[in-house]
Amino acid sequence: MKVDIFIPCFVDQLYPETAFNMVKVLEKAGCDVNYNKDQTCCGQPAFNAGFWEESKAVCSKFLKDFKEAEYIVAPSASCVGFVRNYYSKLFDNSSDHNNVIKIAEKTFEFSEFLVKVLGMDKFGAMLEGKATYHDSCAGLRECKIKEEPRRLLGNVKGLEILEMDDVETCCGFGGTFSVKFESISVAMADQKVSHALATGAKYLISTDLSCLMHLDGYIKNKGYNLQTLHIADVLANGW
Structure with missing residues (x-):
């Protein structure tokens, strides 16, 4: 193909x-x-x-x-x-x-x-630790993606997926929204990161690097021990 x-x-x-x-x-x-x-x-x-x-x-x-x-x-x-x-x-x-x-x-x-399309959900990926998945607004609402990334992550050896509270809530990025409404955007990032940390996860994974870029900036500013990863980086790991 x-x-x-x-x-x-x-x-x-x-x-x-x-x-x-x-x-x-x-x-x-x-x-x-x-x-x-x-x-x-x-x-x-x-x-x-x-x-x-x-x-x-x-x-x-x-x-x-x-x-x-x-x-x-x-x-x-x-x-x-x-x-x-x-x-x-x-x-x-x-x-x-x-x-x-x-x-x-x-x-x-x-x-x-x-x-x-390919009908595949196993790639021999390996990643040790606990992780939580963030549903991006675009992925969930515009592309109707919910189960696909979770199926893929569920087959990563050594990875334990934990669902955070309010998982479908926006992270606060929203493109130009984060520039025009900075204080609201930061507050939304704080809420999302707090929910992710509450799961005890080491990794915060998503399909969208735009969300992860926003959240990673907040995480590093606060000095939290939480690593952001795109799902492609996870699936390519360990082989």
Whole structure:
């Protein structure tokens, strides 16, 4: 199966190792992984900031870059959710309307693709310790992802998954929300991290590095003993 990967801007710039780990797992699953070097952004930052025309220009490039892809897989439910749910708003009643529908149908978040498309949930991963999983808003509400990451993590040798209280509550990042409403954002991060620590977990895992980046900043500022990990980093560990 040929898979085109989409690497979000901040993953490319700040967490490239996660992208390489995603490729590692996909290749172990038997996929022929392709990376289009011309790719840039999905267009979500500009859209969320209210610059729809500027966003549309970036989205048009995304459509062009991935037009021939069989499957598009990304380590970010946030970007996938944007492509699936908001491209149709930008390109409604346009010549790209049908292309947008096709792109949305073949764009998947990493854990979702492994379980739903490939039908695989075991990769021989190993990680000792207790962990808790954070449902990102985009993963849970926009991509309807709930059980897939938990199935994958449940098959990681040595890893004990503990559910935190209010697991479906937002972490407080929300992109530009964390900039515009800093105090509220920090308070929400405090609540999420407190719930994670209460489980006794050593690791805080999610499908979204945007959430993890926000939470990790708060964790380090407070000096807590809690490590954030993307699910691709977990699944690529130990082999």
